[in-house]
Amino acid sequence: MKLGLFERKSVRVKRTLTVTIVTVLTAITSVSCSNNKDVLVTEIGVTPPNRRAVRTSQAGKFFLQAQSQHVQGNSQAAIASYTKAINLNPDYSAAYKGRGLAFFDLGDKQKAIADYNQAIRLSPNDAEAYNSRGNARAAQGDNRGAIADYNEAIRLSPNYAEVYNNRANARSTQGDKDGAVEDYNQAILLDSNYAIAYNNRGNARAAQGDKQGAIADYTQAIRINRNFGPAYNNRGNARAAQGDKQGAIEDLQKAAAIFQSQNNNQLYQEVMNNIKELK
Template identity: 70%
Template sequence: MKLRLFEQEQVKVKRILTIAVVTALSAITSVSCSQNKDVLVTEIGISPPNSRIAQTSAAGNLYVQAKNQHLRGDLQGAIATYTKVIDVDSDYAPAYQSRGLAYFDAGDKQRAIADYNQAINLSPNDAEAYNSRGNALASLGDNQRAITDYNEAIRLSPSYAEAYNNRGNARAAQGDNNGALNDFNQAISLDSRYAIAYNNRGNARAAQGDAQGAIADYNQAIRLNSNFGPAYNNRGNARAAQGDKEGAIQDLQQAAGIFQAQNSNDLYKQVMNNIREIGQ
């Protein structure tokens, strides 16, 4: 089984959710070793709260509390506190955006989208909210609507590297590898240390048959983040495609160790299956 890992970033990364999808990334499905699969690895999280917010209002004080709960991984507590913020001030747009992230993190995509909708209604120039809603739509396989949201995020914030990266993933999901490559190039031009975008550009290059170019991108992703499991996994696949069995197994073993340490058990098992198949 060849398992290629894409990454899609939403705000600042704290945890990883994995969604197994078919090769075109167009529908959620289970992973089977009987055919090639790609896995979209959606990283989501929140940035630390600004303590100055607490000085502005009762709602702001609650908002800081909720963000700290979210950062600690207390999703239900964070959702409850974000809801209190909204009860105190129903026009507090950041609370809807952040509660949407918490719902997404908890796996409730529909409620996440509802909150992003409200955040956008209250703050129509919030590029982050469009990017977040795009990620939720993409995770549900609605890549065309996701691209529409990423387009709006980029229109509002032309230097928004994450939105280019995410639109690249959605375009790759639709089979538009040239469009995806252009987006990953743009993300990298905006942020030369964007390891996720290098990883994803490597996948786009691999899909076009450019194994050497793909490996160069995976190398750069690993140089930027030596604990980047998906890049080791993908470089292992590329090396296997070139007949470098020993190098492939070394990379896949490195990826497996990282996924195990991160408690990403499904990815760990899938990579171990891949190692066994290559070793046969």
């Protein structure tokens, strides 16, 4: 039975492909095929815009407007507003960081990195900026550069659970499954309700052949977030690998319904295809 989204001739995963944003400014979903071609959905933690850097100046007003537009999913308008804020205040590091995230959401990783570079130049102790630049570098396939950024973010903010999750993703992509599990463990230790980290640790355990441990992690992710489509999808794959056909179909049907409600047509269709093959 073929459960993969993409065919692979090699045994090991060579790269992870970003597909879509599952929840606005919260996490980015990526899919990859494991050595048995199961679909594994992994999520990158993305810090949403915050209002800590709000200013009462005209630049600050454009900054607030950009944040609102970004949260509403209008990244192009947000970029325009962030740019107005930057034109009025060229040293507005938070605006560069916000615009970088908007560029990232639009898929322009190079412009995102340029803005994160500027944010870091202006605020060299901003752990969020390093984390965001790490995400952009990882999305470009530069996992070494991403890990360096995540390391710096952790140095600046040792209790930053999201960064451990993201560094784990990069380590997993490099084949360091043990290192990835250690980082996921740390992310969960810092935030016991971090559903994304449980889901991603499940993927790492599945890649290590620990299907039972993977299922336990996916189940915990679902307990924390009942509408977490990737965790249902991944648990369905793990159950199918264990021969639990009925349990797999139930999980995949739940995942399909969630992806459909999120207008994620690509994942919805792929999961539906897998359900048909299981039946």
